[in-house]
Amino acid sequence: HAKEINPRNTNAEYLYNELAKRNIPAVIMEPLLGGRLSNLHDHVVARLKQAEPDRSVASWAFRYAGTHPDVLTVLSGMTYMEHLEDNLRTYAPFKPLTNEEMDFLYTTADLMMQYPTIPCNDCKYCMPCPYGIDIPSILLHYNKCVNEGNIPEGHDGEEYRKARRAFLVGYDRSVPRLRQASHCIGCNQCGPHCPQSIDIPSELHRIDAFVENLKQNA
Numbered sequence: 100h101a102k103e104i105n106p107r108n109t110n111a112e113y114l115y116n117e118l119a120k121r122n123i124p125a126v127i128m129e130p131l132l133g134g135r136l137s138n139l140h141d142h143v144v145a146r147l148k149q150a151e152p153d154r155s156v157a158s159w160a161f162r163y164a165g166t167h168p169d170v171l172t173v174l175s176g177m178t179y180m181e182h183l184e185d186n187l188r189t190y191a192p193f194k195p196l197t198n199e200e201m202d203f204l205y206t207t208a209d210l211m212m213q214y215p216t217i218p219c220n221d222c223k224y225c226m227p228c229p230y231g232i233d234i235p236s237i238l239l240h241y242n243k244c245v246n247e248g249n250i251p252e253g254h255d256g257e258e259y260r261k262a263r264r265a266f267l268v269g270y271d272r273s274v275p276r277l278r279q280a281s282h283c284i285g286c287n288q289c290g291p292h293c294p295q296s297i298d299i300p301s302e303l304h305r306i307d308a309f310v311e312n313l314k315q316n317a
Contacts, residue, residue, distance in 0.1 A: 100208055104218050107296050115167060124171030130164040131157055131175065133220025140214045140246040146207060150200075157182075158189040163204055166195040216242040217302055218295045225289035225299055233278040234289055234299060240273040241306055251313060263313050270310060280307035 101108035118125050131137050137157040139147075147156050164173045173190075177183045196204070219238040228234055244250050244266050251262040270279070280303040289299045 100212055103212060105296055115169070119169045123169075125167070125169055126171055127164045127173045129175070129220070130160050130173050132218075133222060135216070135218070135220065135242075136160040138242070138246060139211065141248060143207060143211055143214075146210070150203060154189075155185050157185065159204060161186060161189045162194065162196050163201075165190065165193055166201075214245055216245050217297060219297060220295060222294060224292040224294060229286065229288060230282050230284060231278055232280065232282055232303070233274050234303070236274045236278070237280050237303060237306060238297075240270055244269065263316070267310070267313055280304070280310070283307065 101110045115125055137155070137160070139156060144156055147154075147159055151159075161173060161175070164170060175186065177186065217238045219235060219242065221235045221239055223235055225234045244262075247265075249262045249265040249269070251259050251266060283300055283303040285300040285304070287300050290297075293299060
């Protein structure tokens, strides 16, 4: 799905095979895509937990990266001690994925592509914004609501009202009013710094329009 996420991406399978042909060990960076593969839609999390109740969501990505025989090292930045402990449990002892588990993960990846999250890794390379906008927090709040099923759809019913309130209240709590997407003027000083090549001004304007529609209940 590399090209679907970003046309500038190169398929990892191709890169891995090119290294393997030359007997060059592969070093895997960002096995969790900056944390995105550990913050998934609730339905996807439930699917992974049903398959392996005692394993973390993140462990699936680490096992996938480590299963390929020509991988030398998997590099991951860890913020908390529990992340380190979980990664150690995943790799010591290491249990490679079976063919059935590989197929299960590929099917899960197809499911993940149905949820329209923005490929933000929270790297903060887009910051600081000259107009004070908290770009990562805005994008992450939107992704969080997608993953939790709190993107309001339709215009009536209890589920819509519940999701609408959750989105708007969460937005104000996550991002101060003066740092919200409504203040973006489209200068695009952020865009060239994004490793994921996200069209940040377009996403901010889209989210701002979405928020305004929710506020007006339109």
